[in-house]
Structures are given as C-alpha cells and as structure tokens.
C-alpha cells in the first residue's frame with residue numbers, strides 16, 4: 001500500500017482508495033494512470049528479457 005497525492009486537495013491518499021477521504025475527489029482515474037505506468041514497465045521488462053533470450057540463443061548456436 002502506498003500513498004499518492006490527491007489532485008483535488010494535494011493531500012495524501014491511499015492508492016487503494018477510490019475517493020479522497022479529505023475532499024471526496026474521485027481517485028479512480030489516478031489509480032488507472034498509476035497502474036497503466038506499471039503495465040508498460042512490466043511490458044518493457046518482458047520485451048527486454050525476450051530480446052536477451054534471443055541474443056543468448058543466437059550466441060550459443
């Protein structure tokens with residue numbers, strides 16, 4: 001569990017909260033934005049690993 005900044009009041013809000021407990025700002029779009037970044041990071045790591053595997057196989061053959 002991590003704390004993220006509310007866009008409405010700039011207060012600390014849990015990343016699992018759907019709305020800000022301070023001002024009631026909807027956090028759902030920020031939650032999606034945060035996870036979207038993580039998804040791209042995971043995709044990048046998987047792609048980099050895949051390329052590394054291909055290079056290793058190419059090196060061994």
Ligand SMILES: [Zn+2]
Nearest residue numbers: 006009020023
């Ligand atoms: Zn807020």
